[in-house]
Each structure stands twice: as C-alpha cells, then as structure tokens.
Amino acid sequence: MRVLAFLDGTLADPDATHLRVDDLGVLRGDGIFETILVTDGKPRELEAHLDRLARSAAMMDLPRPDRPAWERATRQVIDNWPDSSEIAIKLVYTRGIEGDPDSTPTAFALGMEIDGKVKRARADGIAAVTLERGIDAGLAERAPWLLLGAKSLSYAVNMAAVREANRRGAADVIFTATDGSVLEGPTSSVVVARGRTLYTPPPTLGILPGTTHGAVFRAAESAGWTTKVEPVAAADLRSADGVFLASSVRKLTRVHTLDGERLPDSTLLHAELASAYDAQYE
Amino acid sequence: MRVLAFLDGTLADPDATHLRVDDLGVLRGDGIFETILVTDGKPRELEAHLDRLARSAAMMDLPRPDRPAWERATRQVIDNWPDSSEIAIKLVYTRGIEGDPDSTPTAFALGMEIDGKVKRARADGIAAVTLERGIDAGLAERAPWLLLGAKSLSYAVNMAAVREANRRGAADVIFTATDGSVLEGPTSSVVVARGRTLYTPPPTLGILPGTTHGAVFRAAESAGWTTKVEPVAAADLRSADGVFLASSVRKLTRVHTLDGERLPDSTLLHAELASAYDAQYE
Structure with a gap:
C-alpha cells in the first residue's frame, strides 16, 4: 500500500510513472530525504524532521524547503491513508532535471506500509x-x-x-x-x-x-x-x-x-x- | 537534445516521465552507471565501459548486466541521434522498485549533448x-x-x-x-x-x-x-x-x-x- 502526494498537495497514483530519467535524483543520487513515522494519524517529530530536511538542503546547496508545503503534503498522505495502520512517509527532494537551468526541485511525500520484518x-x-x-x-x-x-x-x-x-x-x-x-x-x-x-x-x-x-x-x-x-x-x-x-x-x-x-x-x-x-x- | 532507449531496445520520449517515485535509483541512489562518448557515430571504449558496468554490478550485488542488450540500447541511441554531433550516452541500471521482490532493474541508455563548457x-x-x-x-x-x-x-x-x-x-x-x-x-x-x-x-x-x-x-x-x-x-x-x-x-x-x-x-x-x-x- 502506497499513497503519493506532490509538494503542491496533489495526490497521484504511486504505481504510475512520475519522474523523468534525467532527474538528478536518479542520475546522481543528488537530493535529500526524511522518513517520518505516523501512528494513529499523527506524524511523530514532524518539526524535527523538517528542521533536518532544511539542514540537509543547506549542506547541499538546495533551495530552502517550503515548510508549509511539506506539512501539507505530509497531511495529504495521512488523510488519504485507507486505514489506521502505521505509515512511514518518505519526503524526497531532488535537484531536479539535469542540465536544465530552469528546473525546480522534484519533491514528493510517499506513504509506505511498515514492513513486517521491522x-x-x-x-x-x-x-x-x-x-x-x-x-x-x-x-x-x-x-x-x-x-x-x-x-x-x-x-x-x-x-x-x-x-x-x-x-x-x-x-x-x-x-x-x-x-x-x-x-x-x-x-x-x-x-x-x-x-x-x-x-x-x-x-x-x-x-x-x-x-x-x-x-x-x-x-x-x-x-x-x-x-x-x-x-x-x-x-x-x-x-x-x-x-x-x-x-x-x-x-x-x-x-x-x-x-x-x-x-x-x-x-x-x-x-x-x-x-x-x-x-x-x- | 536527448535520445532515450530502454534496455529492450525500444525508444521513448526523454521529456516524458518513465520512472516511479519508489525506484531505488531515486530513493537510495542504488544503482550504477557508465558514460560513453560517441564520435562520428562510433562509441568509444564500449567494451571497457561494459566491462566496468559488469564490475560495478558485481560489487553492488546487482544482477549481471545483459551485455548484448546494453550494446543494442546504445546502438539505438546512436542510430536515432539526429545529426553528426558528439553524444554522451549514459547507461543507467538501478535496483528497481523498493520493497517489490519481483521487481527487475530499471535500465536505460540516455543520449545527451556535450555541454559547451566541456x-x-x-x-x-x-x-x-x-x-x-x-x-x-x-x-x-x-x-x-x-x-x-x-x-x-x-x-x-x-x-x-x-x-x-x-x-x-x-x-x-x-x-x-x-x-x-x-x-x-x-x-x-x-x-x-x-x-x-x-x-x-x-x-x-x-x-x-x-x-x-x-x-x-x-x-x-x-x-x-x-x-x-x-x-x-x-x-x-x-x-x-x-x-x-x-x-x-x-x-x-x-x-x-x-x-x-x-x-x-x-x-x-x-x-x-x-x-x-x-x-x-x-
């Protein structure tokens, strides 16, 4: 089970393709992420995760993350999660398209189930x-x-x-x-x-x-x-x-x-x- | 200018989206690549690049690359490049979809222009x-x-x-x-x-x-x-x-x-x- 929200708050089908092959996230592992645990519909340590996302962005010379937008995308995933089970939400923020000076970062929140092994x-x-x-x-x-x-x-x-x-x-x-x-x-x-x-x-x-x-x-x-x-x-x-x-x-x-x-x-x-x-x- | 071929030899639109957000290439930088120079329609050191791709795959416990398929995808990019200018062809090979035991590697060849700065x-x-x-x-x-x-x-x-x-x-x-x-x-x-x-x-x-x-x-x-x-x-x-x-x-x-x-x-x-x-x- 996966639920995907982009940074503008729109939901998308996680089984569909959304990224170009020349996204610097895939070509260069050039981006940052956070993983947030959600229990009972509440994200744990959201502030600390968003602080660290901003810190990672600064260390990598990425544009400062839009904090309210990340909060909204996180909320979108939680609100659309179909049951009360725990969620691991990955926030992913890449440098965007290789070689395109007008490119903006690729940014999404992906809700995933917690593995039984974990x-x-x-x-x-x-x-x-x-x-x-x-x-x-x-x-x-x-x-x-x-x-x-x-x-x-x-x-x-x-x-x-x-x-x-x-x-x-x-x-x-x-x-x-x-x-x-x-x-x-x-x-x-x-x-x-x-x-x-x-x-x-x-x-x-x-x-x-x-x-x-x-x-x-x-x-x-x-x-x-x-x-x-x-x-x-x-x-x-x-x-x-x-x-x-x-x-x-x-x-x-x-x-x-x-x-x-x-x-x-x-x-x-x-x-x-x-x-x-x-x-x-x- | 970009030309994209997948490992089965099919051409695709490089400006379209082809990757899922949960591809391990983007979530974990988990994959390998090579960059090959093509001049006058001939790939330079193709054998050495494919040898090194296989070596990187072995170091990262990825399935052994299908060498003829990579040669074919490289050829597809070259054959569909619109003029006689130099090409940098990136071969990209990721571990596939996160958490899916049936997933196969994501694999493509992407032809790109050589930057004026280079x-x-x-x-x-x-x-x-x-x-x-x-x-x-x-x-x-x-x-x-x-x-x-x-x-x-x-x-x-x-x-x-x-x-x-x-x-x-x-x-x-x-x-x-x-x-x-x-x-x-x-x-x-x-x-x-x-x-x-x-x-x-x-x-x-x-x-x-x-x-x-x-x-x-x-x-x-x-x-x-x-x-x-x-x-x-x-x-x-x-x-x-x-x-x-x-x-x-x-x-x-x-x-x-x-x-x-x-x-x-x-x-x-x-x-x-x-x-x-x-x-x-x-």
Missing part, C-alpha cells in the same frame, strides 16, 4: 555487526563537501553495508570510525545504556542528528535518566547494559547480538525505554 | 583544486561495503565537491587520500606527465579504473611513452610537466591552475597526447 525486530530485537565506515573524527568539519551528516539520497553505501550484515547472518550495522568509536547505523542512530545513563555519539563526528534518539532521550530524561551525547568506543558496547538502534520506522530496536556474540539481556530496559518513547505520542 | 575546457584547460576525500590507502580492500571503485548512482558527494571547487573559482577537483596521495576527480581520472612517462594512481586505492585514461595510456605507449600505474603525491603535482583529467566526455583535459597556482605550461604536451588519443578512433 515490526518483528521492534519486538524481538536484532543481530548487528560493526563495520568500518573509514572516516576519522575530524573529517566532517574539515571536509564539508563529503556531506557527512547530510541525509542525502546517495545511500548506496548504506544499503551495501546492510547486505554485508545479511551475509554475516545479521540484520543491521553499527558503523565505526577509524579510531574505533561508534558512529551510527546505515539508517539509524546508536543509543547505549549503562546504569541509568543513555549515550549517543555526537553529530560532529559526521553522523546524522537522530530525530528518534532525540525523542528517546527526552522521554528518558523525564523518567529520571541521565543522557549524554559523547563518543562511545565500539569495544565498550559488549559490556553495556543495552545497545539500541533508533530510527523513525524501527523506533527503538534492541541489539541482542553483536558481531556474533550475545549481548547482556536488555529486554526489560528496552521495554521501559520503548514505552516511555511511545507514551509521548499518546 | 568543449571549451578540452581546448583551453581548466583550474582545479585538491580536496580531501577522507579515505586511506588500505580502505577499499578492507571495507568493500564502502563501494570504493564502484561507479554507483550515489554521486551526491562528487557533485558537492565540484560545487566547492566552483566556490573556490575552479572548475574541477582532484581528490586526495589521507596520506596526501592523489586519488581521482569526482568524474574523471588523474593523469600526470613527467618527462616521457605518464602516471596514474592504482585502482587499489579505492578509485575507478578509468576507461579514458586506459585509452590515453595505450595511445601514449604506441607513441613511445612509458606509462606507470602507481601512487602520485599531490605535493608533486606542481612540479609535473603536465596534469590532466581524463574522462569520456572531457577526453583529456589539461589542468592549467591548481589550488590557485599556475602550473607549468603543458599546452604542447596536451596537444600531443590528446591527438594521439583521438587518432585511435579515426
């Missing part, structure tokens, strides 16, 4: 592997043209990393920097629990500022947790009380196995954090 | 800047999931680097590795002349094996040059007799200015090499 992972947890991302801690600041921390459409590497994880019998990846510190997942943030403190690595390392981890941290703080945005050594993950991947569609998913090794059981911890996160939207 | 650069040379690519020499071999050396559609970083060059008053980029050695351009190989020897860095560094530099080397060898595929220090570019960017559409383009500094005049050297390269196709 729902099972939320409940059962997943196995993950650490994979080197090949970047050092200062690179993002030194070399902004590498777009580290921009949510671009150029995700071929992220997808290849997940295939590598699958080959190793795991479902997902935790990327590491050259100094062995934790970065992020290919489509998620990493959240680590130790005692009553939650940790996540800082965006200055060249990773995305996670909207879901932000919401998890907010909920945890309200429940008396301490939260810290600071570097986390991959070698320390094994001894943590909980390792989680946070993203819009997977919410907070527990990593039960890392690099083939079973991690300490974090079932109760996960239940507490996941329900505190969900409670914010009820 | 033609002027071939004649006049360009200014380039060196920009850090943030990868070390062993990374490509250690971490194949980073797809270093695959010609994927995820080119947002390559395009951002060119915009950074423009901001610095230059037209193009020479990427450098963390150890200061030369890698490649965002859409080209780097060729360096010193005495009667041509140098280019090895693909094991995580760069594309260039089809055009291959042809330039072949031509130069026939003319008595020595050619070497070995690491080149960026610091040594200033003292070289010639620095060139090689790619299908730009052929061999002379770099006359690097990081704002005028390089030794390589006009005669360039004329010799460029005409040896062109002579192969006459």
Whole structure:
C-alpha cells in the first residue's frame, strides 16, 4: 500500500510513472530525504524532521524547503491513508532535471506500509555487526563537501553495508570510525545504556542528528535518566547494559547480538525505554 | 537534445516521465552507471565501459548486466541521434522498485549533448583544486561495503565537491587520500606527465579504473611513452610537466591552475597526447 502526494498537495497514483530519467535524483543520487513515522494519524517529530530536511538542503546547496508545503503534503498522505495502520512517509527532494537551468526541485511525500520484518525486530530485537565506515573524527568539519551528516539520497553505501550484515547472518550495522568509536547505523542512530545513563555519539563526528534518539532521550530524561551525547568506543558496547538502534520506522530496536556474540539481556530496559518513547505520542 | 532507449531496445520520449517515485535509483541512489562518448557515430571504449558496468554490478550485488542488450540500447541511441554531433550516452541500471521482490532493474541508455563548457575546457584547460576525500590507502580492500571503485548512482558527494571547487573559482577537483596521495576527480581520472612517462594512481586505492585514461595510456605507449600505474603525491603535482583529467566526455583535459597556482605550461604536451588519443578512433 502506497499513497503519493506532490509538494503542491496533489495526490497521484504511486504505481504510475512520475519522474523523468534525467532527474538528478536518479542520475546522481543528488537530493535529500526524511522518513517520518505516523501512528494513529499523527506524524511523530514532524518539526524535527523538517528542521533536518532544511539542514540537509543547506549542506547541499538546495533551495530552502517550503515548510508549509511539506506539512501539507505530509497531511495529504495521512488523510488519504485507507486505514489506521502505521505509515512511514518518505519526503524526497531532488535537484531536479539535469542540465536544465530552469528546473525546480522534484519533491514528493510517499506513504509506505511498515514492513513486517521491522515490526518483528521492534519486538524481538536484532543481530548487528560493526563495520568500518573509514572516516576519522575530524573529517566532517574539515571536509564539508563529503556531506557527512547530510541525509542525502546517495545511500548506496548504506544499503551495501546492510547486505554485508545479511551475509554475516545479521540484520543491521553499527558503523565505526577509524579510531574505533561508534558512529551510527546505515539508517539509524546508536543509543547505549549503562546504569541509568543513555549515550549517543555526537553529530560532529559526521553522523546524522537522530530525530528518534532525540525523542528517546527526552522521554528518558523525564523518567529520571541521565543522557549524554559523547563518543562511545565500539569495544565498550559488549559490556553495556543495552545497545539500541533508533530510527523513525524501527523506533527503538534492541541489539541482542553483536558481531556474533550475545549481548547482556536488555529486554526489560528496552521495554521501559520503548514505552516511555511511545507514551509521548499518546 | 536527448535520445532515450530502454534496455529492450525500444525508444521513448526523454521529456516524458518513465520512472516511479519508489525506484531505488531515486530513493537510495542504488544503482550504477557508465558514460560513453560517441564520435562520428562510433562509441568509444564500449567494451571497457561494459566491462566496468559488469564490475560495478558485481560489487553492488546487482544482477549481471545483459551485455548484448546494453550494446543494442546504445546502438539505438546512436542510430536515432539526429545529426553528426558528439553524444554522451549514459547507461543507467538501478535496483528497481523498493520493497517489490519481483521487481527487475530499471535500465536505460540516455543520449545527451556535450555541454559547451566541456568543449571549451578540452581546448583551453581548466583550474582545479585538491580536496580531501577522507579515505586511506588500505580502505577499499578492507571495507568493500564502502563501494570504493564502484561507479554507483550515489554521486551526491562528487557533485558537492565540484560545487566547492566552483566556490573556490575552479572548475574541477582532484581528490586526495589521507596520506596526501592523489586519488581521482569526482568524474574523471588523474593523469600526470613527467618527462616521457605518464602516471596514474592504482585502482587499489579505492578509485575507478578509468576507461579514458586506459585509452590515453595505450595511445601514449604506441607513441613511445612509458606509462606507470602507481601512487602520485599531490605535493608533486606542481612540479609535473603536465596534469590532466581524463574522462569520456572531457577526453583529456589539461589542468592549467591548481589550488590557485599556475602550473607549468603543458599546452604542447596536451596537444600531443590528446591527438594521439583521438587518432585511435579515426
């Protein structure tokens, strides 16, 4: 099931063709996106997602996104979703047609069902592997043209990393920097629990500022947790009380196995954090 | 002027829409491409391009490209090009529709005119800047999931680097590795002349094996040059007799200015090499 709305608010048939072959989104992966979870007809963290869309656009010299128009397209998808099931809405914004100076960005919101596999992972947890991302801690600041921390459409590497994880019998990846510190997942943030403190690595390392981890941290703080945005050594993950991947569609998913090794059981911890996160939207 | 052929050999209107919004080419930059120069109705280095397309497909776990079908689609574009002008034909091959297990790759050949700016650069040379690519020499071999050396559609970083060059008053980029050695351009190989020897860095560094530099080397060898595929220090570019960017559409383009500094005049050297390269196709 898919529902498609363009930025002017018009609905379109998602099974029809709408893009030219010379759209820079396809020719160059040249554009940005966001994925928003909708539960009970309400988009979660819409403001944070639109903030990040604007931030990605600025990093890639794209025209500033028209915020009310994106809100309207998001609403169009929600209003036309046929039932009360969860929706993952992708906002996609490309540089438009190659070689056409008059071209405007291609922009649409696409509502998609949540995969059964994702729902099972939320409940059962997943196995993950650490994979080197090949970047050092200062690179993002030194070399902004590498777009580290921009949510671009150029995700071929992220997808290849997940295939590598699958080959190793795991479902997902935790990327590491050259100094062995934790970065992020290919489509998620990493959240680590130790005692009553939650940790996540800082965006200055060249990773995305996670909207879901932000919401998890907010909920945890309200429940008396301490939260810290600071570097986390991959070698320390094994001894943590909980390792989680946070993203819009997977919410907070527990990593039960890392690099083939079973991690300490974090079932109760996960239940507490996941329900505190969900409670914010009820 | 554009001419579009799909992989089954059918022609289509390039100004019409042909792609779904949930094509993984646009949602994830998940696919590969080649760009082939056609002069006098003949595609240059077609075999080398199709070899590299197959190599990129293997690196990204895409189905093996149907070689005769790609040859036919390329021929269709050439046969339907309305005049005798040069053509840049892009072969594009994406993973198909997101979430559809029965989806087959999206595959087309798109003939495009050569930009006037590119033609002027071939004649006049360009200014380039060196920009850090943030990868070390062993990374490509250690971490194949980073797809270093695959010609994927995820080119947002390559395009951002060119915009950074423009901001610095230059037209193009020479990427450098963390150890200061030369890698490649965002859409080209780097060729360096010193005495009667041509140098280019090895693909094991995580760069594309260039089809055009291959042809330039072949031509130069026939003319008595020595050619070497070995690491080149960026610091040594200033003292070289010639620095060139090689790619299908730009052929061999002379770099006359690097990081704002005028390089030794390589006009005669360039004329010799460029005409040896062109002579192969006459």
